[in-house]
Amino acid sequence: MALSDEQVKNLELQATAVRQSILEMLVAAGSGHTAGPLGMADIFTALYFHVLHHDPKNPTWENRDRLILSNGHIVPVRYAAMAHAGYFPVEELLTLRKFKSRLQGHPERHALPGLENTSGPLGSGISQASGVALGLRLDESKLAFPKPHVYCCISDGELNEGNSWEAIMFAGKNRLANLTVITDRNNIQIDGMTEDVMPLEPLADKWKAFNWHVIEIDGHNFTEIINSINQAKAITEKPTVIIAHTIPGKGIPEIEFDYKWHGVPPTREQADVWLKQLRTLQGKIESGHGE
Amino acid sequence: MINETFNLKSTDQKATRDGFGLGLVAAGKNDERIVVLSADLKESTRVEAFAKEFPQRFFEIGVAEQNLATVAAGLATYGKIPFITSYATFSPGRNWEQIRTTACINDVPVKVIGCHAGLTVGPDGATHQALEDIAIMRVLPNMTVIVPCDSNEAYKATLALAQTNKPAYLRLGREKTAVITTDATPFEIGKAIIAMDTDTHDVGIIACGSGVYLALLAAQELGSEGINATVINLHTIKPIDREAIIAIAKSAGAIVTVEEHQIAGGMGSAVAEVIVEEHPVPMEFVGVRDSFGQSGTPSELMNFYNINVAAIKIAVQDVLKRKG
Numbered sequence: 001m002a003l004s005d006e007q008v009k010n011l012e013l014q015a016t017a018v019r020q021s022i023l024e025m026l027v028a029a030g031s032g033h034t035a036g037p038l039g040m041a042d043i044f045t046a047l048y049f050h051v052l053h054h055d056p057k058n059p060t061w062e063n064r065d066r067l068i069l070s071n072g073h074i075v076p077v078r079y080a081a082m083a084h085a086g087y088f089p090v091e092e093l094l095t096l097r098k099f100k101s102r103l104q105g106h107p108e109r110h111a112l113p114g115l116e117n118t119s120g121p122l123g124s125g126i127s128q129a130s131g132v133a134l135g136l137r138l139d140e141s142k143l144a145f146p147k148p149h150v151y152c153c154i155s156d157g158e159l160n161e162g163n164s165w166e167a168i169m170f171a172g173k174n175r176l177a178n179l180t181v182i183t184d185r186n187n188i189q190i191d192g193m194t195e196d197v198m199p200l201e202p203l204a205d206k207w208k209a210f211n212w213h214v215i216e217i218d219g220h221n222f223t224e225i226i227n228s229i230n231q232a233k234a235i236t237e238k239p240t241v242i243i244a245h246t247i248p249g250k251g252i253p254e255i256e257f258d259y260k261w262h263g264v265p266p267t268r269e270q271a272d273v274w275l276k277q278l279r280t281l282q283g284k285i286e287s288g289h290g291e
Numbered sequence: 292m293i294n295e296t297f298n299l300k301s302t303d304q305k306a307t308r309d310g311f312g313l314g315l316v317a318a319g320k321n322d323e324r325i326v327v328l329s330a331d332l333k334e335s336t337r338v339e340a341f342a343k344e345f346p347q348r349f350f351e352i353g354v355a356e357q358n359l360a361t362v363a364a365g366l367a368t369y370g371k372i373p374f375i376t377s378y379a380t381f382s383p384g385r386n387w388e389q390i391r392t393t394a395c396i397n398d399v400p401v402k403v404i405g406c407h408a409g410l411t412v413g414p415d416g417a418t419h420q421a422l423e424d425i426a427i428m429r430v431l432p433n434m435t436v437i438v439p440c441d442s443n444e445a446y447k448a449t450l451a452l453a454q455t456n457k458p459a460y461l462r463l464g465r466e467k468t469a470v471i472t473t474d475a476t477p478f479e480i481g482k483a484i485i486a487m488d489t490d491t492h493d494v495g496i497i498a499c500g501s502g503v504y505l506a507l508l509a510a511q512e513l514g515s516e517g518i519n520a521t522v523i524n525l526h527t528i529k530p531i532d533r534e535a536i537i538a539i540a541k542s543a544g545a546i547v548t549v550e551e552h553q554i555a556g557g558m559g560s561a562v563a564e565v566i567v568e569e570h571p572v573p574m575e576f577v578g579v580r581d582s583f584g585q586s587g588t589p590s591e592l593m594n595f596y597n598i599n600v601a602a603i604k605i606a607v608q609d610v611l612k613r614k615g
Contacts, residue, residue: 068365109368109397117368118396121388124361128393131365131373138326138347138371163389166358174350 003223007050009285011222014084015045016282019251021080021093023275026265029097032105035248035261036155037077039186039219043153043244046225048081053146056086059114063144066116066132070125071155071184072106073263078115079103087114123161125152126181130171133179133239149233150179157189160198165210171239172211179239180232181212184219186248188259207241219244251278293487296476299507303470307463307500308406310442312337314449315374319345325453326366328352329376330359335465336376336406360386363401364393372400372453378412379405379421383460387427394458395433401458403428407465409551410579410596411501411589420584420592421462426556428460429529435459435480436528438550438558440503441470444526447478455480462500464551466589469504481527483535487511489519494607494614495539495546497523499558502549502577502598509603520607528558533565540570545610547575549603551593554578573613575606 003011018041026032048054052065069078076096083090088102095101102112106120117128129152136148158164171179183203191197200206204214213235217224225244232240248262249255252274266274293299319325319341326348327341333351342349352359356377363373375382383390383403394401408421429436435457439445445463452459477484486503487510494513498506503524510520521539525532540546546566548559559576566574579596593599 066369117365118392121392124357124364124389124393127358127361128365128368131362131367132369133365134350134362135366135369135371163357163361166353166355167361170352170355170358170362 003226008222011045011049012285013282014049015042016251016278016285017084018045018077018080020275020278021083021090022076023266023271025076025080025093025096027268027271028094029265031097032076032265033073033263034255034265035188035258036071036074036184036186038252039246039248039250040074040077040153040184041250042220042222043182043225044077044081046222047151048085050226051229053148056082056114059087063148065148066129066150068117068125068129068132068150068152069107069119070152071122071158072119074155075107078107082114088112122155122158123163125154126164126167126171129179129181130167130174130176133171133176134174136178137176147178152179152181154181154183156183156185156187156194156200159183159200168207168210168212175237176239177236180229181239181241183241183243184246185243186246188248188262190262192259204243211238213238213240214243215240216243216245219246220250251281293507294476294485296473297471297486298473299471301470304467305442305470306465306467307439307442307445308337308465310439310445311404311449311461311463312340314446315341316344318450318453319348322372322453323348324370324372326350326371326373327376328359328363328373330354330356330382332377332406336404338376356382356386357389360389360401360403361393364389364397364399367394367399367401368397372402374402374404376404376406378419379408379424379462380419383424383428384421390458391431395431398433399458400456402452403458403460404463405460406463408462409464409501410584410592410598411464411466411551413466413589413592414586416586417583422553422579422584423556424460424462425528425550425552425558426560429561430556433458434529437480437526438462438499438528439526440500440524441468441472443470443472443474443476444478448526451478451480464501468501471504471507478526481530481532483532484524484526485521486524487520487522489514489521491519492521492539492543493519493545494610495521495523495543496549496603496607497525497536497539497546497562498549499525499528501551505598505600505603506549509600509607512600513604513607518607518611525558525562528561531561531565533569536562536565537569540566540572545573545614547577547603547606547610549577549598551598552578554580573610575610577602577606
């Protein structure tokens with residue numbers, strides 16, 4: 001079902017709140033990644049506030065959808081979305097990367113209820129998600145309807161890893177239709193542009209050749225995000241990858257598209273300026289004049 | 292005297308991988324959460340019987356050890372108990388980081404089965420002779436490490452590992468070796484077995500895997516030469532049986548360790564960590580000394596790299612000289 005204007009507006013507002021939290025978290029932490037979390041804020045908002053069957057008060061609910069995060073370094077966006085969705089108090093976000101915090105610099109499954117996996121070293125998420133999807137398929141007859149679906153968010157840079165392609169081959173072979181991978185196609189990695197560091201194109205053709213259904217979307221358009229996920233769930237013959245074209249640093253014009261913002265946090269002064277810009281954007285969305 | 296549940300006179304020869312294969316089918320019957328994944332080595336890692344018995348619970352991964360470990364981690368995170376099989380140089384050799392992150396930090400019950408470990412894989416040569424696997428697995432928090440001394444013990448270890456909710460490494464050999472334990476020999480993870488005891492203790496020989504049989508043969512010969520050697524089968528390297536090690540250090544005052552593995556980081560090193568901290572006594576190590584293997588028959592290689600009865604006896608003589 002298509003999103004109503006009201007739904008789109010609410011998701012845009014939510015995503016803006018998530019972006020504000022990300023900036024606050026990174027300033028408080030004094031280290032961390034800025035570009036990726038901001039770029040994926042719309043997709044994580046769509047997942048936590050529209051797509052996932054989940055219960056923030058019961059994070060181990062057997063019938064929940066599973067969200068596996070492969071590129072663990074963008075976890076601030078997941079923490080922010082989880083806090084706003086009610087998994088834990090929003091104030092706790094400011095403990096990111098601090099000693100004894102549940103919000104470890106890279107996600108640790110045991111640290112915080114609601115995280116499905118430990119990640120950080122790249123390229124292992126699709127396989128972990130494939131394992132979960134396989135486990136769910138083995139137990140399919142025992143699970144209530146709607147059957148849990150597995151989502152896996154990956155970066156484009158980590159498609160350099162051999163482990164990624166081993167997993168893509170495996171999921172294709174096993175026709176894991178209960179698995180949907182969302183690739184953050186933001187074209188940057190630490191050392192520069194993906195096509196300079198290690199070219200990935202023609203990326204869609206590569207996935208197709210491995211027996212995946214491929215959808216390409218604008219990763220900042222909620223209607224496209226939701227429609228692509230609905231389509232992915234309707235495909236029962238094979239796994240689906242959604243190649244989401246995103247803008248690293250999205251929402252902060254000063255840093256958008258700049259790969260140098262992969263692994264550094266903003267200063268307090270920078271964040272104050274950017275938070276003001278986000279509040280202005282929030283006002284525009286509320287009055288119906290958003291992007 | 293030899294532990295009454297051991298049988299040194301047995302003429303039965305079986306590979307530890309065979310005991311594992313039988314144990315896996317039994318474990319699969321007991322618990323439907325058991326699943327098996329293999330990296331294109333179904334037959335030689337002895338999971339074919341499981342695959343035939345439980346085709347729905349067997350997954351062929353292909354030659355992709357990193358995927359082997361991480362798909363298993365996903366299955367284990369979901370609630371299954373996956374056993375993953377390959378040769379030890381490939382798994383846990385090639386996929387160490389994946390095991391560290393997705394099995395050990397995740398703390399999920401992925402059971403890594405490293406076959407064809409040690410020198411005794413023979414003619415395949417250095418690339419296929421895993422001599423570092425104990426070291427790289429025992430250093431990982433949450434990991435259990437077991438090196439069975441024969442096929443019976445491998446069978447029991449497999450059943451025991453199937454019942455724990457922790458990641459584990461089981462080290463297996465290719466060659467048939469003497470079956471020296473019996474159905475009556477106890478097996479408990481983390482509990483060393485005194486395989487040969489003596490009235491008075493001159494030296495303690497602590498061994499694992501193929502080293503246990505060699506240690507028992509050496510101890511018998513030493514006994515006839517008037518040296519009382521106690522032999523401990525330290526099948527579990529981690530969690531290590533500190534009490535058993537401290538007890539033999541105190542009563543014998545000298546220790547020799549025997550393993551088909553690098554001395555650096557191996558079982559002997561693990562024993563030394565306990566001894567040094569708790570009750571320092573002279574120690575000698577029998578194992579591979581910072582070198583790779585080469586092609587040859589198992590016995591040629593074990594003799595060349597000084598892992599045999601003669602080497603154990605020399606190590607005992609050396610440690611007794613230092614006992615003071």
